[in-house]
Amino acid sequence: MERFGIHRSLEPPGVLPHQADRLNTSLPLKDDEVLIDVDLINVDSASWQQIRESTDGDVKAIVARILEIVREHGKLQNPVTGSGGMLVGTVVALGTHRVEPAIGTRIASLVSLAVTPLVLDEIVALDSGSERVKVKGTAILFGSSPYVEVPDDLPDHTVLSVLDVCGAPAWMARLAKPGMNVVVLGAGGKSGLLSVAQALRSVGPSGRVLGLCYPPPTTSVVEHLGAEAAAVDCTDPGAVIECVTEIFEGATADLVFVCANVPGCEGAAVLACSDEGRIVFFSMATSFVAAALTAEGMGKSCEMTIGNGYVPGHAELALNLVRDEPALAARLAG
Numbered sequence: 001m002e003r004f005g006i007h008r009s010l011e012p013p014g015v016l017p018h019q020a021d022r023l024n025t026s027l028p029l030k031d032d033e034v035l036i037d038v039d040l041i042n043v044d045s046a047s048w049q050q051i052r053e054s055t056d057g058d059v060k061a062i063v064a065r066i067l068e069i070v071r072e073h074g075k076l077q078n079p080v081t082g083s084g085g086m087l088v089g090t091v092v093a094l095g096t097h098r099v100e101p102a103i104g105t106r107i108a109s110l111v112s113l114a115v116t117p118l119v120l121d122e123i124v125a126l127d128s129g130s131e132r133v134k135v136k137g138t139a140i141l142f143g144s145s146p147y148v149e150v151p152d153d154l155p156d157h158t159v160l161s162v163l164d165v166c167g168a169p170a171w172m173a174r175l176a177k178p179g180m181n182v183v184v185l186g187a188g189g190k191s192g193l194l195s196v197a198q199a200l201r202s203v204g205p206s207g208r209v210l211g212l213c214y215p216p217p218t219t220s221v222v223e224h225l226g227a228e229a230a231a232v233d234c235t236d237p238g239a240v241i242e243c244v245t246e247i248f249e250g251a252t253a254d255l256v257f258v259c260a261n262v263p264g265c266e267g268a269a270v271l272a273c274s275d276e277g278r279i280v281f282f283s284m285a286t287s288f289v290a291a292a293l294t295a296e297g298m299g300k301s302c303e304m305t306i307g308n309g310y311v312p313g314h315a316e317l318a319l320n321l322v323r324d325e326p327a328l329a330a331r332l333a334g
Contacts, residue, residue, distance in 0.1 A: 002030050003143035008117050017115040023074035025117040031097040032143030038089035040156060041113065041133050042164040045189060045261035046285040047078035047085065048131040057128045070120045077114035083284035084114030086164050087139055088150060101147065108163045110146040110315060132157050148315040161332045162318050165191035168259060168282045169198035169321055170314035171307050175278060176202035176255055183244055183253040183272050185234040186260030187211025188218025190332060191282055195257045196227050197321045197328055210247055212240065224327040234260045240268035258283050266291040273302040282307030
């Protein structure tokens, strides 16, 4: 069970790290663990939105809240959203059974900070307009924790942004097929833009991709990628279905991706999806109870999928999208 980090769960003991209220961050390392000297973290979008709103965007208050969460829980797991983020840092020590990654390797974690033992000594720099935070601290990865070496052909902040949400385009690559109508809710954010870029590749010229964004200026990048775009409040089911059916000339979507970082988008997703279509809820702001009950109440038989953030090969797929799309790279670097 050490491979999955259960030994690090303090309160309550014996549960998976995600379920624990507090993790043990102490040394020495167990046999399969890796110690990381952390210098960058990317807070999950839903968590960042909640923290920023609850602090009125005050930088000092945001810093204090992040440090408080990590100090109390031994990990960065927002108690309100339940979500975390990911990190970039350098390997400084290995457990006795580990031979890689080599000490000195710069890596990005592909597992949530909600399950990662973390100590933050200092927040070095934070901009309330960005989820990326410069820090000084340490983290422990388990034997089961996926990671990737940080590529040297892209800026660190771009890599951090991409890898935080790289599961989204990987799911799109799995599910989007030629000729499909695809709708992405929250298309102006990181996961939304990557999903749109992959959808365009997957559906081909016979399909259509519609990105729904808010506020209106966020539609420009979606359009630059080559998709159709509209500014609409994705928490308003009536406005969303009216927009989708107007653009798709009476039709709905074969595939709906929910990437919005605000709660309350479940109804819009269900309405926008055809009866036998599929919805992927990639947003951590999703209420899965609301999604299920809404579909049931509307008599919709669409299949609903939780967007697991880990898909084999997802990191390289997402990074290649950014390498191939200048507009996408510019937006994620901002």
